[in-house]
Amino acid sequence: MKIALIAHDGKKADMVHFLSGFKQLLHHADITLCATGTTGTHIEKAGFQVEKLLSGPLGGDAQIAAMAAQKEIAIVVFFRDPLDKHPHEPDVQMLLRLCDVHNIPLATNPATADLIFNGLQLKLHGN
Numbered sequence: 187m188k189i190a191l192i193a194h195d196g197k198k199a200d201m202v203h204f205l206s207g208f209k210q211l212l213h214h215a216d217i218t219l220c221a222t223g224t225t226g227t228h229i230e231k232a233g234f235q236v237e238k239l240l241s242g243p244l245g246g247d248a249q250i251a252a253m254a255a256q257k258e259i260a261i262v263v264f265f266r267d268p269l270d271k272h273p274h275e276p277d278v279q280m281l282l283r284l285c286d287v288h289n290i291p292l293a294t295n296p297a298t299a300d301l302i303f304n305g306l307q308l309k310l311h312g313n
């Protein structure tokens with residue numbers, strides 16, 4: 187299954203910190219990661235293998251939205267920064283909308299992502 191990871195600039199450190207708590211799960215053979223460009227670079231530096239897409243403002247969110255619409259994404263973790271403005275807000279809204287259209291689990295903060303990943307852990311490992 188493919189998990190999409192996205193973090194606005196003010197949340198990139200939170201994303202790396204969050205993923206570090208699930209290293210074992212995320213190295214599972216059945217899991218692949220993809221991310222918007224700059225988020226992906228941060229994740230890679232933290233020791234994960236990740237498919238890097240375009241940077242968010244250049245179309246990365248839209249690429250993930252398209253993959254979600256084609257049922258190629260199992261989970262989206264998108265740590266948004268609600269205190270900042272984003273020139274590509276329409277792309278962000280498109281991605282959030284398509285996750286709901288296609289019933290794709292979507293975490294927009296670490297507390298929700300934690301619940302989803304713990305559920306996934308149970309599903310894959312049974313503990």
Ligand SMILES: O=C(CO)COP(=O)(O)O
Pocket residue numbers: 192193194195221222223224225226240241242243246247272274278
């Ligand atoms: O802007 C983003 C999400 O909307 C994230 O893009 P980057 O990972 O390229 O910074």
